[in-house]
Amino acid sequence: MFYFxxxxxxxxxxxxxxxxxxxxxxxxxxxxxxxxxxxxxxPPSVDSPYDLVGVAPLEMNKKYxxxxxxxxxxxxxxxxxxxxxxxxxxxKLNASRxxxxxxxxxxxxxxxxxxEYMLEEDKKIRKAGxxxxxxxxxxAFGPGITFEGILARNxxx
Numbered sequence: 001m002f003y004f005x006x007x008x009x010x011x012x013x014x015x016x017x018x019x020x021x022x023x024x025x026x027x028x029x030x031x032x033x034x035x036x037x038x039x040x041x042x043p044p045s046v047d048s049p050y051d052l053v054g055v056a057p058l059e060m061n062k063k064y065x066x067x068x069x070x071x072x073x074x075x076x077x078x079x080x081x082x083x084x085x086x087x088x089x090x091x092k093l094n095a096s097r098x099x100x101x102x103x104x105x106x107x108x109x110x111x112x113x114x115x116e117y118m119l120e121e122d123k124k125i126r127k128a129g130x131x132x133x134x135x136x137x138x139x140a141f142g143p144g145i146t147f148e149g150i151l152a153r154n155x156x157x
Contacts, residue, residue: 008142009033009108010072015150033108065089068136068154070118071096072110078141095121111140122156 010033017029064086071093073079079093079100095117103113115138138150 008140008146008148010111011108011138011140011148011150013108014111014138015148018150018152031112033112064137065092066133068118068122068133069093069096070111070114070136070138070152072099072114072140074105074141076100108140111138119156122154126156 013031013033017031021027021029065088069088069092071079071082073082073096076097079096082088083093095114098117099110099113103110106113134154136152136154138152140148142148
C-alpha cells in the first residue's frame with residue numbers, strides 16, 4: 001500500500017496496520033514510512049488565508065488530559081495552538097515537541113518518533129510508580145485539510 005499524504009501518512013499507515021493486526025491475531029505487521037519531498041510551494045494569498053491555519057477549528061475539552069496524546073502537526077506553533085485549544089496540561093505534548101526538535105518535520109515518519117519517545121516516557125513513569133493512560137489519541141494533519149486520527153489502547157498500561 002502506498003500513500004502520499006504528508007504528515008498524516010504515518011497515522012494512516014498505523015491505522016491500516018492496526019486493522020490488519022486485529023484481523024490476523026498472532027501475526028506481525030511491518031509498517032515502513034518514508035519522507036518524500038516534492039517541491040510544491042504555494043505562497044500565502046489574501047484569497048485563501050486558511051492555507052496558513054492547520055487546526056483552528058478544534059473544539060474539545062479537558063477530558064483529553066486523561067488520554068495519552070501522540071500528535072504530529074508539523075511545527076511548534078501548531079502544537080502550541082492545539083495545546084491551548086484542548087486545554088492540555090503542561091508536558092502533555094512533550095514527546096511531540098522532542099520529535100520535532102530532534103528530527104524537525106520528517107513528514108509521515110515523525111509520528112513513529114513521537115510514539116518511540118512516548119514509550120520512553122511511559123517506562124520512566126511506570127518505574128517511578130506512576131500510572132499511565134490506557135487510552136489515547138494518535139493524530140496528524142497533512143496537506144490541505146488532511147487529518148488522520150486513531151483512538152488507541154496502551155497495552156502496557
